[in-house]
Amino acid sequence: MDKVLEKAQLKISEKDLKVSDMAETLVFSEIVKLANEINDKINSGERVFNLTIGDFNSHIFPIPDEFKDLIIKSYNHHDTNYPVAGGMPTLKSAISEFIKRKEGLDYKPSEITVASGARPLIFSTFNTLVNPGEKVLYPVPSWNNNHYTHISFAEHICVETRPENNFMPYASDIKPYIKDVALISLCSPLNPTGTVLTEENLREICDLILEENHIRISEGKKPVYLMFDQIYWVLTYGDIKHISPVSIYPEMKNFTIFIDGMSKYFAATGVRLGWSLAPASITDRFKTMIAHMGAWAPKAEQIAASHYLKDTENVDKYLEHFKDELSYRLNKFYEGLTKLKDKGFGIEVIPPQAAIYLTIKVDLIGKKKPDGCVISSSQDTTRYLINEAKMGVVPFYAFGSPETSQWFRLSVGTVKRDEIDECVGNLESALSRLQ
Ligand SMILES: Cc1ncc(COP(=O)(O)O)c(C=O)c1O
Structure with a gap:
């Protein structure tokens, strides 16, 4: 009895809840943290441009009207019970047709898994293909590979890429590790840079993977898999072409897991509908994983998407307009920032190729601010840009680059066409105030 009383009086603090x-x-x-900080400023009445998030202002970039109407129709039709695990057959057929028509890839419904956005499929890829303690190789900067590697108890092999190569990895960066890795995670077009892998580059990487897997398979070992995140693939501009491992070598289909979905190119980040393309045996395991997580896409959205993706005329019309709008913004920022570079403001910009991102270098290290303090890190630069240039951008260290990197991601998903001059003007005057 005393013991029970003693227990009842035990003071439990937060640190006891291990x-x-x-x-x-x-x-x-890190990105969401930064975005929240900026949103607090905006909510308190400050005019700050939040160019941090890989998302859209849905008032500027709404989802396609036809898709929205179909979702509403589905809810009105009471399509609200559990959908089939791994994706509804009608939707998987529609996805199969969509990727054949738009990308030329041949994937049957049995090779497609649908989930609530791309993330549960990335989680499934890591946890289905990598044992605890095995190695995952990913280039930096890149989006969230560090977190997924951590969650799957894997070891990180980070390959640092260079601005001269548009921050894309070369086969020679991967070669020293190829014998050791369970999974290579690539993304093209890349978040955070908005640049793409070239065909030559990707071909050489596939050569390495195929050569290694011929050895592994002949020895009865688990192959090295390639997760190819192409969630932005539709959003390429001008002469830039998206290229995939399977379009280079059909044999790569055995070892490639594509990550894709509606979040980015239909501005539907909150709708939560993503898919993977993978060999049928792996797809089966993804289905099990997604079912246990309960991470299926809502049924009404699945039914709506199964109709919308087949509406080729409206899909193409939406994408054409959407891409024009994004490419206008990226180019407008590029031109404005290039002018600042030419004026000697310590800026560099990589020409935009794809996605919703622009890669900029803002090197303010050693500059004295009006308050007399000297900028000594990319964190200081980030703060200066938010407070003085009224512009939030994400430092590359949030994507795994070294803290000394002075490169930043600028996202155009929340900015209006006519706000860009103001934004660049704010930056120019903030930079002019530095000594
Ligand atoms: C490269 C990349 N893959 C996947 C995702 C996640 O997509 P979803 O919102 O569909 O989960 C993002 C989102 O920012 C991304 O940038």
Whole structure:
């Protein structure tokens, strides 16, 4: 009885509520933290341009009207019970037709898994293909590979890429590790840079993977898999072409897991509908994983998407307009920032190729601010840009680059066409105030 009383009086503080080592060391998205900080400023009445998030202002970039109407129709039709695990057959057929028509890829419904956005499929890829302690190779900067590697108890092999190569990896960067890795994670077009892998570059990487897998398979070992995140693939501009491992070598289909979905190129980040393309045996395991997580896309959205993706005329019309709008913004920023570079403001910009991102270098290290303090890190630069240039951009260290990197991601998904001059003007006057 005394013991029970003693227990009842035990004071429990937060630090007593221990969690797993993995969760203890898992960090929240740096980008979301930064975006929240800027939103607080905006909510308190400051005019700050939030160019941090890989998302859209849905008032500027709404989802396609026809898709929205179909979703509403589905809810009105009471399509609200559990959908089939791994995706509804009608939707998987529509996806199969869509990627054949737009990208030329041949994937049967049995090779497609549907989930609530791309993320559960990335999670499934890591956890289906990588054992704890095995190695995952990914280039930096890149989006969230560090977190997914951590969650799957894998070892990180980070390959640092260079601005001269548009921050894309070469086969020679990967070659030293190829014998050791369980999974290579690539993304093209790349978040954060808005640049793409070239055909030559990707071909050489595929050569490495195929050569290694011929050895592994002949020895009965698990092959090295390639996760190819192409969630932005429709959004390429001008002469830039998206290229995929399977279009280069059909044999790569055995080892490639494509990550794709409606989030980015239909501005539907909150709709939560993504898919993977993978060999049928792996797709089967993804289905199980997604079912246990309960991470299927809502049924009404699945039914709506199964009709919308087949509406080729409206899909193409939407995409053409959407791409024009994004490309206008990226080019307008590029031109404005290039002028600042030419004026000697310590700026560099990589010409935009794809997605919703522009890669800029803002090197303010050693400059004295009006308050007399000297900027000594990319964190200081980030703060200066938010507070003085009224512009939020994400430093590349949030994407795994070294803290010394002075490169930033600028996202155009929340900005109006006619706000860009103001934004660049704010930056120019903030930079002019530095000594
Ligand atoms: C490269 C990349 N892959 C996947 C995702 C996640 O997509 P979803 O919102 O469909 O989960 C993002 C989102 O920012 C991304 O940038």
